[in-house]
Amino acid sequence: MYMSKLSFHPVWEHKLTNEQKKEFMEILNSLPPSEIDLEAVPVRGKYKKNGGVVATVLLRNSSHEPLDIKCVKVEITDHENEVIATESFAPDLHIEADSAMPWSFVFAKESVQKRSVDSINWKLNIYLPEIG
Incomplete structure (x- = not known):
């Protein structure tokens, strides 16, 4: 079985319990090898009381080079590919080669186009700006 390394942003490193860290490692170890360099694997999602959305993901860098994510567009779609x-x-963020890092994206109410979709059906698409 292929195993990636798991790293945590310093804020997460201090806030997560050992049990929560273990849970992220189990999720990572259960994933098949990735065909793409950067993948956002949904871990949990929820609608906030203020109308916004929180999506917690494992950002998985499957390339052999470290990845710095300075800015990114994130899109959540449902099982019918509707936004x-x-x-x-x-x-x-800085994600080492062949590593993964948990992260939460907090969407403002204004960016939510569809409400009350079961988060088990969510898919996250990550768009990095073109380099060069």
Whole structure:
């Protein structure tokens, strides 16, 4: 079985319990090898009381090069590929080669286009700006 490394943003490193870290590792170990360099694997999602959305994902860098994510467009779609929410973020993350990092994207109410979709059906698409 192929195993990636799991790393945590410093804020997450101090806030997560060992049990939560273990849960992320189990999710990572259960995933098949990825065909794409950057993949956002949904872990959990929820609608906030204020109308926004929170999507927690494992950002998986399957390339052999480290990846710096300064800005990114994230889109949540449902099982019919209809957009639930879309927003741009500036997370300033560094993900080592062949590694994964948990992260939460918090979408503002204004970016949510579809409400009350069961988060078990969510898919996240990550769009990095073209380089060069």
